[in-house]
Amino acid sequence: MNHTDSISMIPRWEAPTPEEVGSTVEDFLVKLGEPTFLWLPGLDGTRTRAVSTLLHGNEPSGVRALHRWIKEGQQPQVNLLCFIGSIGAALTDPLFSHRCAPEGKDLNRCFRSPFEGREGIVAQAMLHELHRAQPEALIDLHNTSGRSPAYGVTTLNGMMQETLTGIFCDHLIVTDLRLGTLMEATEQAWPTVTIEAGGAKDPKADDLAYRGLTRYAHAMHLSDLSAPVTVAQHPIRVELQKGATVAYDHAPVPGADLTLPPDVDGLNFGILPSHKRLGWVGAWGLEALWAKDGTGRNLNSNIFSVHHGELRLLHPSRLMMVTTNQEIAQSDCLFYILPDS
Numbered sequence: 001m002n003h004t005d006s007i008s009m010i011p012r013w014e015a016p017t018p019e020e021v022g023s024t025v026e027d028f029l030v031k032l033g034e035p036t037f038l039w040l041p042g043l044d045g046t047r048t049r050a051v052s053t054l055l056h057g058n059e060p061s062g063v064r065a066l067h068r069w070i071k072e073g074q075q076p077q078v079n080l081l082c083f084i085g086s087i088g089a090a091l092t093d094p095l096f097s098h099r100c101a102p103e104g105k106d107l108n109r110c111f112r113s114p115f116e117g118r119e120g121i122v123a124q125a126m127l128h129e130l131h132r133a134q135p136e137a138l139i140d141l142h143n144t145s146g147r148s149p150a151y152g153v154t155t156l157n158g159m160m161q162e163t164l165t166g167i168f169c170d171h172l173i174v175t176d177l178r179l180g181t182l183m184e185a186t187e188q189a190w191p192t193v194t195i196e197a198g199g200a201k202d203p204k205a206d207d208l209a210y211r212g213l214t215r216y217a218h219a220m221h222l223s224d225l226s227a228p229v230t231v232a233q234h235p236i237r238v239e240l241q242k243g244a245t246v247a248y249d250h251a252p253v254p255g256a257d258l259t260l261p262p263d264v265d266g267l268n269f270g271i272l273p274s275h276k277r278l279g280w281v282g283a284w285g286l287e288a289l290w291a292k293d294g295t296g297r298n299l300n301s302n303i304f305s306v307h308h309g310e311l312r313l314l315h316p317s318r319l320m321m322v323t324t325n326q327e328i329a330q331s332d333c334l335f336y337i338l339p340d341s
C-alpha cells in the first residue's frame, strides 16, 4: 500500500489490486487523497513507461482510464509509473470541475524553477521520481475545456513523439512556447507528449484515453504502434491582454472587449477561409488580443483584421485548442491559430 518516499515526498502505491482501487473513480481519488505515484509492475520488469494525468483537476479522462484499467486486473508489458496530480482540485465539490485547488496554482505551469509553493514542490518531486525511473516515454493525459477532436502536443518533435501521439489520435501540435509545463521539463530526457483526449465531459474522450492507455501499456515496443499523424508546426497562441474581458454570445456583448460565439469550439481543427468572422471586438479593438509566437512578439495585425467591430481572419487559418470557458480564456488562452501557408 501507500508509503511516502523520503526523497520524493510523493506517496507511491506499489501494485494496487483491482479490489483496492475502489469501485468508482471518486472512491479511488478519495483513497489516494493527495498527488500519488502508482507503480504497476510489467511482464518485463527491466523497462518502464510513464503516464501522468489529472495535472488539471477538471480533466478526468486519464484518471478514469487508469482506474478502469487497474480494476480490470490487466498487467502491462513493461513497468508503468503513473502520476495522478491535482487530486485535491478534482475532489473539490463539484467533482472534476476545478482546474486548480482553491487558492492554488496551475500545476502544469510549475515544472520550472523556482519550484515554489505547494504545486512547485510537487512538480519538482515528481520530476525527481521520473528521473529515477528513466522511462522510455511519458504520456501526459489531459482534456480540452471546449469540444475538440483529440490531439497531441509536444515541445520537441521527432518520430517518437509522432508515434506516441498516433497511439491516441492523429493530430500533433508542435509548439515552442514555454509555459512551465511537464513536457517542457522532460523533452530532452525521454520522448514526451501531452495528449488532449477531447472534451472533459465527453464520454468519447474517456474511451479514447482508455484505448490509448491500453495500447501504450501492452505494446512490446512503442515503435510497433507507429501510425500516420498530421503535424501542425508552431501555432500562434492568442491570449487576451491583461484586463481585457471575453464573453460568449451570438452578438457583440456591450462592455466585453471580445465576444466569441458560444459554439466557437466547433471550429477546432477546421480550416477557415480568409475574412471569416471569428467574433467581435469592443472598445480596445484589436489591442484586446495578444497573438504570441515563440519569441513573445505580438502578431495581431498579421493574423486578424477588424471591420466595423468584426474580428476577421486575414488568411485562411486553422484554429486549435479553442476554449468556451470564460475563466480559462481570461486566465490562460483563448485559442491557438495557424495561418495556412
Ligand SMILES: [Zn+2]
Pocket (backbone or CB within 6 Å): 055, 056, 059, 108, 142, 143
Ligand atoms: Zn490540462
